[in-house]
Amino acid sequence: MSRPRAGYIGFNRDPAAGAESAPGVWTLREAEAARRAGTWPGSPDPYFSNVSLLLHMDGTNGSTSFPDTSGSPKSVTAGGSAAVSTASSKFGGASVRIPASSYLEVSGSGLTPSGDFALELWANFDSTGSHYVMVQSFWTGGGWALWQHPDYPGKASFWVWNYSNSSPLMVSTTSFTAGVWTYIAVSRSGNAWNLYFNGTREATVTNSASISQPLLRVGSYRDSSTVSVASMIGYQDDVRLTLQTARGYTGASITVPTAAFSNS
Numbered sequence: 001m002s003r004p005r006a007g008y009i010g011f012n013r014d015p016a017a018g019a020e021s022a023p024g025v026w027t028l029r030e031a032e033a034a035r036r037a038g039t040w041p042g043s044p045d046p047y048f049s050n051v052s053l054l055l056h057m058d059g060t061n062g063s064t065s066f067p068d069t070s071g072s073p074k075s076v077t078a079g080g081s082a083a084v085s086t087a088s089s090k091f092g093g094a095s096v097r098i099p100a101s102s103y104l105e106v107s108g109s110g111l112t113p114s115g116d117f118a119l120e121l122w123a124n125f126d127s128t129g130s131h132y133v134m135v136q137s138f139w140t141g142g143g144w145a146l147w148q149h150p151d152y153p154g155k156a157s158f159w160v161w162n163y164s165n166s167s168p169l170m171v172s173t174t175s176f177t178a179g180v181w182t183y184i185a186v187s188r189s190g191n192a193w194n195l196y197f198n199g200t201r202e203a204t205v206t207n208s209a210s211i212s213q214p215l216l217r218v219g220s221y222r223d224s225s226t227v228s229v230a231s232m233i234g235y236q237d238d239v240r241l242t243l244q245t246a247r248g249y250t251g252a253s254i255t256v257p258t259a260a261f262s263n264s
Helices: 028-037
Strands: 051-055 075-079 083-085 095-098 103-107 117-125 132-136 144-148 155-160 170-175 182-189 192-197 200-206 234-243
Touching: 095 103, 117 132, 117 144, 132 234, 155 182, 155 192, 170 192
Parallel strands: none
Antiparallel strands: 051 234, 075 103, 083 095, 095 234, 117 182, 117 234, 132 144, 144 155, 155 170, 170 200, 182 192, 192 200
């Protein structure tokens, strides 16, 4: 007696044949076809309504269009020579290439992490040990930044200028490796701040520092005269800012994403 074939109830060897369903409803045949093709959609994000910025950096090589796929899309303008690149990516086959004196300028309301928040991104630097910015607001008052600072070469450091103008709030213990994609996350829950490097919490602090400036740049520093300096010189992919929740990123480790962030 042959063993029954495991799989979906109603499994068909030609899963796409005659597959018809209402919009937004998947039949078993469609689900199996999508699974085989690697296009089965990821689980909905339970915090999506709090996502303020979501940049997948996908598109045609050389494009300077960077759609924000959050629920409240922001305007994103490429500055300098920043452009979509298919030379390297973490997800989706493309990322943003940020050479010297280049950046993405972000504008719109709802970009200030003044309470609980979670900031996540994938970074890939050409080299390490210098003055390379990943994201930053104005360098004033309640400004903030995530970067490699020359005083902490190769490390991920998170700064809040209402805390200190001369030292970061948190610094990673692990260093970036040039040419390697690294997942960085920063969270705040109440007065508890955490910095994660590839899913491992490498810094945590209790501090009442306040942030009052919005995220303005991806890949570069911006001062009050909009001067661009300290560009990342590398690639970024899947940048996500979630406000009013830390997404539960409070423990000793978090799950490293294995797919692009959900758009719903």
